[in-house]
Amino acid sequence: MTYGDPPGERYLGDKTAWDGETLVVTGDELLTVLDRPYLSASTAKAMHSCPARLVADRALPGTFDLFGPAEKGTAAHLVLERLFALPPASRDALHAAAILTAMSKDEPADESVVDYARALGTDPVRYTQWIAAITRAYEGLFAIEDPADVVVNGTELMLNGVEVGGVPFKGVLDRVDETPDGLRIVDYKTGKDRSRPNPRFGDDHGDQIKLYAAAMQAALGEKPRSGFLYYVEHGKKRRVAVADRQITKAVRGFQGSWEALQESLSNRTFETRTSPLCGWCPLVNACPAAAREGMTDRRGGAPTLIELGIPTLRPALAARRAAHLPTDDTPDPEDTMSKTTPWREAKPYEGAQVDGHLSLNAYAATAVFGLTTLAAEQLHASGQKIGPATLRLVTGVLATIVLDAQEAVTHGSRDWQEGANTRLRGALRTSLDLIPMPFGGDHDAWSEWGKRTRNFLVAVATTAIDLYDAGPAVDIDALVVATGGAGSDAAQSAA
Numbered sequence: 001m002t003y004g005d006p007p008g009e010r011y012l013g014d015k016t017a018w019d020g021e022t023l024v025v026t027g028d029e030l031l032t033v034l035d036r037p038y039l040s041a042s043t044a045k046a047m048h049s050c051p052a053r054l055v056a057d058r059a060l061p062g063t064f065d066l067f068g069p070a071e072k073g074t075a076a077h078l079v080l081e082r083l084f085a086l087p088p089a090s091r092d093a094l095h096a097a098a099i100l101t102a103m104s105k106d107e108p109a110d111e112s113v114v115d116y117a118r119a120l121g122t123d124p125v126r127y128t129q130w131i132a133a134i135t136r137a138y139e140g141l142f143a144i145e146d147p148a149d150v151v152v153n154g155t156e157l158m159l160n161g162v163e164v165g166g167v168p169f170k171g172v173l174d175r176v177d178e179t180p181d182g183l184r185i186v187d188y189k190t191g192k193d194r195s196r197p198n199p200r201f202g203d204d205h206g207d208q209i210k211l212y213a214a215a216m217q218a219a220l221g222e223k224p225r226s227g228f229l230y231y232v233e234h235g236k237k238r239r240v241a242v243a244d245r246q247i248t249k250a251v252r253g254f255q256g257s258w259e260a261l262q263e264s265l266s267n268r269t270f271e272t273r274t275s276p277l278c279g280w281c282p283l284v285n286a287c288p289a290a291a292r293e294g295m296t297d298r299r300g301g302a303p304t305l306i307e308l309g310i311p312t313l314r315p316a317l318a319a320r321r322a323a324h325l326p327t328d329d330t331p332d333p334e335d336t337m338s339k340t341t342p343w344r345e346a347k348p349y350e351g352a353q354v355d356g357h358l359s360l361n362a363y364a365a366t367a368v369f370g371l372t373t374l375a376a377e378q379l380h381a382s383g384q385k386i387g388p389a390t391l392r393l394v395t396g397v398l399a400t401i402v403l404d405a406q407e408a409v410t411h412g413s414r415d416w417q418e419g420a421n422t423r424l425r426g427a428l429r430t431s432l433d434l435i436p437m438p439f440g441g442d443h444d445a446w447s448e449w450g451k452r453t454r455n456f457l458v459a460v461a462t463t464a465i466d467l468y469d470a471g472p473a474v475d476i477d478a479l480v481v482a483t484g485g486a487g488s489d490a491a492q493s494a495a
């Protein structure tokens with residue numbers, strides 16, 4: 001989808017307004033559109049990512065673009081759905097090509113199917129380009145598996161009217177296979193290869209499979225034995241763990257999104273949550289939170305501030321906020337009010353800050369408190385005096401090492417909220433046992449220690465992630481050589 005056209009349809013001034021950095025839904029019709037009697041995995045993810053963007057995505061009409069990523073994905077999914085409806089011996093690249101050609105000519109059976117013949121028109125160049133683009137979007141499937149070997153239980157399986165964690169769920173499973181071990185869920189993904197997910201951006205694809213597994217159990221009374229993501233444009237697949245523990249975690253996040261959505265609907269307010277994805281948000285040119293963070297349109301063609309026309313409630317307040325001046329509703333740090341006003345409780349996933357200060361329920365709070373107490377433990381174990389200055393200095397060193405390692409592992413993130421930060425702080429405890437802090441040492445000793453500790457954390461993280469991605473590998477000969485065992489070069493030169 002591209003952004004709505006013509007520009008007149010980009011106007012949101014009659015249904016939304018900004019109140020500070022929160023988007024208020026002022027139009028009843030839009031509120032009804034947002035208030036669905038079920039939650040899908042993608043809406044749950046959208047609520048978790050940025051609730052205000054969810055409003056924008058529902059409010060701004062998308063226009064059909066035959067070559068857009070979503071439209072290409074829909075066409076590729078349709079080819080694969082029809083391919084797996086054929087007898088096993090016919091599920092090959094030739095039949096897939098024939099299905100695609102037929103799609104480009106056929107009149108759709110009903111309105112739910114795109115009229116590709118009409119959308120393509122009579123331009124032969126456009127036709128050839130489209131055939132090539134859709135073929136590219138699905139043909140990686142043949143590198144992942146031989147479709148003739150697959151025992152299909154069902155395709156496009158609609159799960160509706162079931163509850164996941166007490167939340168009404170809706171979703172469509174691309175394919176369910178029968179295997180000797182039991183049922184297997186397969187979800188096709190077109191677009192970017194995310195077979196190795198970046199922890200910086202969470203794992204919404206993996207969570208989706210886990211939610212499907214939970215929904216399938218609720219609907220059919222049978223839990224799948226495995227779940228797979230097929231990145232059919234790239235010929236890559238990824239197995240997603242569907243053990244009860246992993247599913248429970250995903251379901252908890254799903255419940256949290258549902259509760260947050262219900263709360264937003266009841267008070268009509270949808271928070272903004274900035275992230276690198278702001279660059280692809282249709283509100284980026286009008287969003288006060290994005291402006292504060294200096295985010296700009298990375299996709300191109302986002303509606304302008306004028307086109308969106310979203311008014312600002314309490315403009316004087318907004319202006320004072322923008323100028324970083326004290327406002328009536330924000331505590332003056334010099335004022336005792338901040339000591340007497342109770343801190344509002346927020347959920348851990350609601351972000352690092354609430355009302356302008358650190359949310360003490362946030363994962364970030366767990367991180368900074370944990371590092372500070374770890375610093376105190378280290379000082380105590382080394383017989384050092386624990387004072388505010390030494391505590392601050394040692395905490396600073398530990399925190400910098402964790403954040404540097406996190407940045408290396410996640411390709412750029414230093415966010416306290418993220419799982420990578422939690423995992424690396426866990427590894428830091430082991431590192432401190434193996435490579436103790438050089439209390440009493442000089443500047444060089446501390447620098448060397450810092451470097452070794454950071455490298456250790458990165459090594460642990462990359463080994464652990466590789467273990468998950470590639471599975472365990474046993475090579476006894478390599479192990480003997482690496483650990484200087486009998487017969488190795490190291491053992492012989494020692495002899």
Ligand code: SF4
Nearest residue numbers: 050273278281287290
């Ligand atoms: S620009 Fe960013 S913070 Fe603002 S609404 Fe969009 S995604 Fe949310």
